[in-house]
Amino acid sequence: MSARHILVINCGSSSIKFALIREDREDTLLSGIAERLGSAESELRWQSGEQQHSLKIPHAGHRQALEQLLPQVQQHADGKLSGIGHRVVHGGEHFTAAHLLDAAALAAIRSVSALAPLHNPACLQGIEAALGLYPELPQVAVFDTAFHQSMPAQAFRYAVPEQIYREHGVRRYGFHGSSHRFVGRRAAELSGLPVNDSSWLVAHLGNGCSTCAIVNGQSRDTSMGLTPLEGVVMGTRSGDVDPGLHLYLGRKLGWSLQEIDNLLNKQSGLLGLSGLSNDMRTLEQARSEGHAGATLAIDVFCYRLAKSLAAMSCALPRLDGLIFTGGIGENSPLIRSQTVAHLPLLNLAIDPQANARSVGGQFGEIQAGNHPRILVIPTNEERQIALDTLALLPD
Numbered sequence: 076m077s078a079r080h081i082l083v084i085n086c087g088s089s090s091i092k093f094a095l096i097r098e099d100r101e102d103t104l105l106s107g108i109a110e111r112l113g114s115a116e117s118e119l120r121w122q123s124g125e126q127q128h129s130l131k132i133p134h135a136g137h138r139q140a141l142e143q144l145l146p147q148v149q150q151h152a153d154g155k156l157s158g159i160g161h162r163v164v165h166g167g168e169h170f171t172a173a174h175l176l177d178a179a180a181l182a183a184i185r186s187v188s189a190l191a192p193l194h195n196p197a198c199l200q201g202i203e204a205a206l207g208l209y210p211e212l213p214q215v216a217v218f219d220t221a222f223h224q225s226m227p228a229q230a231f232r233y234a235v236p237e238q239i240y241r242e243h244g245v246r247r248y249g250f251h252g253s254s255h256r257f258v259g260r261r262a263a264e265l266s267g268l269p270v271n272d273s274s275w276l277v278a279h280l281g282n283g284c285s286t287c288a289i290v291n292g293q294s295r296d297t298s299m300g301l302t303p304l305e306g307v308v309m310g311t312r313s314g315d316v317d318p319g320l321h322l323y324l325g326r327k328l329g330w331s332l333q334e335i336d337n338l339l340n341k342q343s344g345l346l347g348l349s350g351l352s353n354d355m356r357t358l359e360q361a362r363s364e365g366h367a368g369a370t371l372a373i374d375v376f377c378y379r380l381a382k383s384l385a386a387m388s389c390a391l392p393r394l395d396g397l398i399f400t401g402g403i404g405e406n407s408p409l410i411r412s413q414t415v416a417h418l419p420l421l422n423l424a425i426d427p428q429a430n431a432r433s434v435g436g437q438f439g440e441i442q443a444g445n446h447p448r449i450l451v452i453p454t455n456e457e458r459q460i461a462l463d464t465l466a467l468l469p470d
C-alpha cells in the first residue's frame with residue numbers, strides 16, 4: 076500500500092490553519108492558514124518546502140476557503156488524500172479518544188459546545204464545510220481534552236457540590252492533549268523505555284501553557300481545568316488566581332463578568348506582568364537590558380511553572396524525566412534553567428552547555444550528570460492528529 080496522506084485542519088471563527096501530513100514522513104508537505112474569513116481581506120497563505128504562496132479570496136467563508144485549498148492539497152498528496160483530521164478543542168466527557176465524524180458525533184460535539192462557546196462552534200463550521208465538500212472521505216475529530224479523560228476523580232473534580240458537576244459539567248478537563256500525548260510517547264521512544272511503563276512531567280510552553288503528569292502513556296493530571304485559563308502563567312492569560320478575584324473586581328470597579336474575563340484572558344499573563352509584551356523573545360531581550368517588568372514577568376512565569384510541576388509530581392510513581400516543549404520550552408535555555416533551579420527537591424539539575432545547544436527544534440537531553448532526565452522535545456500536534464486520524468481509517 077502506498078503512503079497515506081492526511082489533511083489536518085484547525086478552525087477558528089475566522090481562520091483555518093492546515094497541514095498536510097504523509098504517514099511515513101516527519102516533515103509537513105504543505106501548511107498554511109486562511110485568515111480574516113468572511114471579510115473583504117480574506118486571504119489564503121501556504122508554504123511547501125521553501126516556497127511561499129498567497130491568494131486573496133475576498134469574502135470567502137470556511138467552505139470557499141477549503142474549496143480554494145483542496146486542489147493544492149490534492150496536488151501535494153499525488154491525488155490520494157486518505158482522510159481529514161479536525162482539531163476540536165472540547166470533547167467534554169463524551170469523547171475519551173478521537174472519533175470518526177458521523178451524524179451522532181456531530182451532535183455530541185454540538186452538545187458540549189456550552190463548555191467551549193468560542194471554539195467548538197468554529198470547529199463545527201469547518202467540519203460541516205469539509206464534510207459538504209468531501210462527503211465520501213473519512214473525517215475524524217481529534218479532541219484537545221480527550222487525552223486527559225484518564226485523569227482520576229481526585230485530579231479532575233473541583234471541590235464544589237456534586238450537583239454542579241453532574242448537571243453542568245463543572246470539572247477539570249485539561250487541554251493541549253495532542254501535544255502532551257505526542258511528546259510523552261516520543262520521550263519514551265527516545266529514552267528506550269516502554270510507553271506503558273514510563274512516567275513523565277511535561278511543560279508545554281507556547282502562547283498557551285500547561286503542565287501534565289503522564290504515567291504509562293496516560294494523563295494522570297494537568298494544570299488546565301474547565302477552561303484553558305487555569306494553571307500556569309501564559310502569554311496573555313493569568314493562569315491561577317484567587318476565585319474571589321471576580322467578586323472583588325466586580326464590587327470595587329463595577330466590572331462586568333465579560334470585562335473581567337477579558338482582563339484575565341487577554342491582558343494578563345506575561346503581557347500584564349511585564350506591561351510590555353506577551354512574547355517571550357521580546358521579554359528575554361528586555362530583561363537583558365534591565366527592564367524591571369520583563370524581569371518580574373519571567374520570574375513569576377518560572378516560579379509558578381516550577382510550582383505546578385512539583386504539584387504534578389504527586390501523580391507520578393517515579394520520575395523518568397521532565398519534558399520541555401512548545402515555542403518557549405523548545406527554544407529558551409533561560410526559562411528552562413530558571414524553572415529547574417526551583418526544583419532541587421525533585422533532584423533535577425541542568426547541564427548549561429547541553430541546555431544552550433538545545434534550541435531551534437532540536438531534540439536534546441539536558442540534565443546534569445546522573446540527575447533525572449530533562450528532555451527538550453519539539454512537539455508536533457498536527458502529526459499526532461494525523462496519527463489519530465490514520466488509526467481510525469477503514470482498511
Ligand code: ADP
Pocket residue numbers: 280281282283310353354355356357359401402403406407
Ligand atoms: P502557540 O501556542 O501559538 O503554538 P508557540 O508554541 O509557537 O505558540 O510558542 C510561542 C512562544 O514561543 C512565544 O512566547 C515566543 O516568544 C516563544 N519563543 C519562540 N522562539 C523563542 C526563543 N528563541 N526564545 C524564547 N522564546 C521563544
